[in-house]
Amino acid sequence: MLDYKKLYEEFQSRLSKLTVEELDNWVKKDRVRIFQEQIQEEGKLSGSLLSEYLTSPYVEIPEDLSSDFLAGEINYAMAA
Amino acid sequence: MIERLDYDGKPCIIGYHTQEFRYTGTLDNPIVCKTKDAWLGIGFYFWVDLEFAHYWGEDFKKDTTGYYDIYIGFIEEDKLWNTVFSEDGYNFFYKIVNETIEQIHSLNRKLTLQEVHRLLKEKFWEPMGISGIIYDDTPNNPKGKNRVLSEIHPLYYKKRIQIVVFERTKIHNFDIHLEEQC
Structure with missing residues (x-):
């Protein structure tokens, strides 16, 4: 049986140490993984996925990610 | 209903894992779900009710061949976060999700x-030693399907329970249970 209260306290301690740099790095890594997964599964990036990341009100893409990264991913997808 | 057994002295929950039928043979391992829609992160997803494993196959896992397979596995229970049958498990899970969202907003970021x-x-459950999560969502009476999960909408008395397992080593005796279903 898990000690949920103790785990919650551990979670709060870890969360308080989460920095914006760490979060941004994780987001970049996660999006690369999601794009790669879709390319592997479907052979291309769907317009809807790109559109979701580019226009979603819930997602703010860091500038370096939205320009170079996406351009690279789109080129890779088109070449595939 | 959750079915339990002991495997090698370890309390386990029986889980059902649905995949498309394969002409090349059955799977030796469950398939990890890595898509962006995976509800609770990348992991191995199991149903605890065979009924919902069939529904998943009928709805999503027979596009290519017209058939689906249901596999069975014994999932170690001791490090599963139980949001379904534990009051603390549910309350703290709810707080953790909300506080994470608030913290992300405080950093001027927004995530889905x-x-x-x-x-x-990746940053919390696994480092904290959590091997998976038991959770449920609201089932529905799908249009065009011969299924009635409740005759009193929206009182769905039957929980649609899934388990996401983060570690393959926590799944034992993975094997085919029902093959070539349609």
């Missing part, structure tokens, strides 16, 4: 809920 769950899995 799926991203939040993927973040939780």
Whole structure:
């Protein structure tokens, strides 16, 4: 049986140490993984996925990610 | 209903894992779900009720061949976060998700809920030794299907329970249970 209260306290301690740099790095890594997964599964990036990341009100893409990264991913997808 | 057994002295929950039928043979391992829609992060997803494993196959896992397979596995229970049958498990899970979202907002960032769950899995659940999560959502009476899960909408008395397992080593005796279903 898990000690949920103790785990919650551990979670709060870890969360308080989460920095914006760490979060941004994780987001970049996660999006690369999601794009790669879709390319592997479907052979291309769907317009809807790109559109979701580019226009979603819930997602703010860091500038370096939205320009170079996406351009690279789109080129890779088109070449595939 | 959850079915339990002991495997090698370890309390386990029986889980059902649905995949498309394969002409090349059955799987030796469950398939990890890595898509962006994976509700609670990247992991191995199991149903605890065979009924819902069939529904998943009928709805999503027979596009290519017209058939689906249902596999069975024994999932170690001791490190599963139980949001379904534990009051503390549910309350703290709820607080953790909300506080994570608030913390992300405080850093002037916004993520989708799926991203939040993927973040939780990698940055919190796994480092904290959590091997998976038991959760449920609201089933529905799908249009065009001969299924009535409740005759009193929206009182769905039957929980649609899934388990996401983060570690393959926590799944034992993975094997085919029902083959070539349609």
